[in-house]
Amino acid sequence: xxxxxxxxxxxxxxxxxxxxxxxxxxxxxxxxxxxxxxxxxxxxxxxxxxxxxxxxxxxxxxxxxxxxxxxxxxxxxxxxxxxxxxxxxxxxxxxxxxxxxxxxxxxxxxxxxxxxxxxxxxxxxxxxxxxxxxxxxxxxxxxxxxxxxxxxxxxxxxxxxxxxxxxxxxxxxxxxxxxxxxxxxxxxxx
Amino acid sequence: xxxxxxxxxxxxxxxxxxxxxxxxxxxxxxxxxxxxxxxxxxxxxxxxxxxxxxxxxxxxxxxxxxxxxxxxxxxxxxxxxxxxxxxxxxxxxxxxxxxxxxxxxxxxxxxxxxxxxxxxxxxxxxxxxxxxxxxxxxxxxxxxxxxxxxxxxxxxxxxxxxxxxxxxxxxxxxxxxxxxxxxxxxxxxx
Numbered sequence: 424x425x426x427x428x429x430x431x432x433x434x435x436x437x438x439x440x441x442x443x444x445x446x447x448x449x450x451x452x453x454x455x456x457x458x459x460x461x462x463x464x465x466x467x468x469x470x471x472x473x474x475x476x477x478x479x480x481x482x483x484x485x486x487x488x489x490x491x492x493x494x495x496x497x498x499x500x501x502x503x504x505x506x507x508x509x510x511x512x513x514x515x516x517x518x519x520x521x522x523x524x525x526x527x528x529x530x531x532x533x534x535x536x537x538x539x540x541x542x543x544x545x546x547x548x549x550x551x552x553x554x555x556x557x558x559x560x561x562x563x564x565x566x567x568x569x570x571x572x573x574x575x576x577x578x579x580x581x582x583x584x585x586x587x588x589x590x591x592x593x594x595x596x597x598x599x600x601x602x603x604x605x606x607x608x609x610x611x612x613x
Numbered sequence: 614x615x616x617x618x619x620x621x622x623x624x625x626x627x628x629x630x631x632x633x634x635x636x637x638x639x640x641x642x643x644x645x646x647x648x649x650x651x652x653x654x655x656x657x658x659x660x661x662x663x664x665x666x667x668x669x670x671x672x673x674x675x676x677x678x679x680x681x682x683x684x685x686x687x688x689x690x691x692x693x694x695x696x697x698x699x700x701x702x703x704x705x706x707x708x709x710x711x712x713x714x715x716x717x718x719x720x721x722x723x724x725x726x727x728x729x730x731x732x733x734x735x736x737x738x739x740x741x742x743x744x745x746x747x748x749x750x751x752x753x754x755x756x757x758x759x760x761x762x763x764x765x766x767x768x769x770x771x772x773x774x775x776x777x778x779x780x781x782x783x784x785x786x787x788x789x790x791x792x793x794x795x796x797x798x799x800x801x802x803x
Contacts, residue, residue, distance in 0.1 A: 428757075430757070431757045432756060432757045485754050485756070485757065487753070487754050488717045488718075488719075489720060489721060490680070490721060491721055492720050492721060493720050493721060493722040493723075494720045494722060494723060496720075497720050527678045528678075529678075530679060530682050530683050530684045530686075530687050531679060531680060531681055531682060531683060531721075531725070532683040532684060533683075533684060535721070561754055563677070564675050564677050564751055564753075564754035564755065565755060565756070566622060566675070566755070567618075567620070567621045567622045567675065
């Protein structure tokens, strides 16, 4: 390899301190998370992040291979997307999501059909690039007892906050969201 | 839920004792594992299995949703397959596998194409049902430092040992195996 390995495992820590100020913690479906004043993002497992003793919750997720995106879609996404950490992106959202057993019992073709043919998940996300930068973290296969299946992370400018509302609203109205049985929406600023 | 949760996380422990006797430990691609006399399978994480102090290696894997199987294939598999633990199945194999970065950079359609259109991975496995029972465990998303991506586990009778050689030989000759950069073949009996 010519480049050092990119971190894959991240821990999101809600607590008294952190780089992001929590503006709102809202349950969308199912149980919420305890309110925290701030959020930190640590590129490490929960064990490594243990020094942050003021945590009221910790959620771990790992960046993995893409599960639904096809080559033509990937090319379109890569051509438009920008990375996390842009200085003007002073708004963020952490949206942990769990899908129900019916979703996980679907076969690959069935999940892809709901995800894109019915719900246009990729096409909708593409519409908001490059304004809304995102990173998807998987939790389901970290272990058998994770509280969520995914941690979705978004960054955008204050001027794009309305576009972000459109994005999440459109996805929540899609057939894919019938399979969501827990979702918490945490809004952040810095 | 009407049934208790089925265990998803398993730890395979190579050591001085265990339900299975190790007949052979052979590197197929890349680095082998230290030879162990016996193998135990624990339905728990490595932490829970810590009492087995004689371990020479431990490998964890989690049963997850299927990544490539489509509905018609799933129906065909379910109709023919039988479970693990059949008393006559006194032969087993644990084959840990790691795929290379090129595999994980493929999009879903590209991986499916190599997996089934080029390599007929599902069709080949179906041919050996119900004789060869199997369970696939994923490791790649347990954390960033797992030594393998998958732990494949097979059980069969002594009479089907030849069929099992055909199965693994056919898969190793397939285009999918060009992406395998580490594979160890551990043969077991009880």
